[in-house]
Amino acid sequence: MTTQDIDTRGSRVGDVVDENQPTRVRWSVPIALFACVLLAFFDKISIAALFADSQFQEAMGIGFDPTRLGLLMSAFLFSYGFSSMLLSGIGDRLNPVNVLIGMMVIWGILMVLMGLARSYHTMITLRILLGIAEGPLIAMAYAIVRHAFPQRLQARATMMWLLGTPIGAALGFPVTLFILNRFDWQTTFFFMAFLTLPVMLLVMFGLRHLNISRSEKSAVAQPAAAERKQLRRELFRTPHFWMICLFNIAFLTYLWGINGWLPSYLIKGKGIHLEHAGYLSSLPFIAMLLGEVVGAWLSDKLDRRAMACFISLCGAGVGLGMVLHLEGTYSVIAAMAFSTFMWGAGAPNIFALLAKATSSRVSATAGGIFNGLGNFAGALAPVLMGALIAATGNMDNGLLFLVVMAFVGSTILLPLLKKY
Template structure:
């Protein structure tokens, strides 16, 4: 185990930073976290597949009311964001592996309870509780990877568990619809609860070698020391720059997820049968970008530059889309844009790890993730308002272009340092 002092020029207190030796690095750790993230996304989005099911509506005592049904998703997102910011600090005080297992037990219990629910208000309450229970997940995963992997491997390790996000979104709906059509709406919740068991076993197996390291004296920080570390984090302008950049970064993601198919159809007059399969190509490009971007950034160790080029390239690609009209040229430019965005996704967590103290990993990750998801979730609404006000689909995409370039400007002061 090597010890390295933080540069005193930062004005930060020197600390012992734990870096595992290569023979101690175990790739089972991010694979187990990938399964966790995949399961969480199943739990998160599967309920949306039930919105049009008459039996589900009848069980909750409502008809097809898009507003009330949509609130079941919105309530989750807001509680998720608050939880990510407020509760993730427990990973800096407790063993994050044990916290992770405890969280999964709560997820399973909540899914079982949802399967037995016969009240809209009860379902709303359970969705809020699920958001609270899932909020610390990504910060926990970030903290575990930071403890288990040296800086030179963190982007690749992060990329592995981050793949659970797009794959969870892509697989969650068809799996839920299959269960719904084969059995009953209740079975969808029970299946998700049952799926928790093998994922928990995989997590226990994959993380069995992980030893949570303490970097304070006597392997344990005092409450006063932890408070001081949090104050240093909250006073760090570099930390807030990265958080603001992440807001722009996730605004792009949520905006694309919300409006890409509609933009291709209504904004570029691409026929529906084409958009059906062509609209998935940009997200395939995004996955490829995550893999290549993680590998390249780990080799160069220029985290801020990798994030800057990623979002700048995404913005340039979208700007090109606005100028093009041919179906395949539009899809190619869109794929280039999403590929560039994907290249930065693992690196932004590695940048956060490089710019913040390891003693507050979960706290930093929670604020970073919570703020980004709060702001990013507003992107589809803002884009919709712009489109409605202008009567032009391009105005929504232009919003993402401007946001991307603003995010790049915010990151400029960090390019040389990180």
């Protein structure tokens, strides 16, 4: 049996049918997952706001050492990527809701320990452990939504929890800086740990109906260990799965590249005055949020997941190409906003596409590999763009790299447009 064959519940993976038909759709599920993703992003990026704090530097015993400070973020990202690929399969063996709650308990404990840390080595060890603990999150959320929603609603449900990523990134820094200015660096970690409690309660309440007992698992024909191992082998042999993973690499390369270089590009590449760059650089991300909402709704109506992803990334590349040839401040921002809007339209659809192309019995495994590879490769984008800019002395060449990646990623999906 392959992931393209008929599964025991009567649906053919990859066909335009619902793999699951829940008797009642509960929107509390993506709302709870949104809170969880929002909290995780707070935990993930808040430490960067402490890099310029002299008390934090003194407590870590390193002073202002950009390399070692930056390593606190890089160490997290690498352990996060490894964990996403290697540990997400736990969600195929155990109830993903219980796994998610257990992960959150670990997050809270680690944030408390970070607030108590008094050495650099302790802090970086805790950051690595946090990356391991957060790695399976996206895969768990993907698996939960896939079990809780029919295919026709999955893009909208995914969009709701995916919004936790850009909103968490937008709010994480100002919240951390506010606490830092009012109290001290330790309190920022204790506050994040405190936030874990209400979010955990929301997750337990919003997902309570998804708890599956052993007897219920048998009733829905959960695969035995040997069968699950066979399904994973078949997943790894499925070309369409790897095509979607490669597309996601290009997709996340765009995201990390824009996040890393947009403000600098507007200031140095386009000569936009520093006092304007702050609010202007936020407009493309607002457009990205709108794109996620519109793209999810429209794609659920049409149910053409591969086409939606293709148009999304291709449109994002066209928008960036326009930016390279424009000079006026507002025309540059408008073109950039168009580009990010198009990217946002594809964000929830790529998970729905993955659900169409893979078996529901290995959802967490597929989601973990998909997310881990994408974030590994995407995290390299700012470095590669920086190297191109340094080598050529031209900011446009960094953006051109993203344009090329967008068109390459779109091309990868061409064989899948008719099937999904």
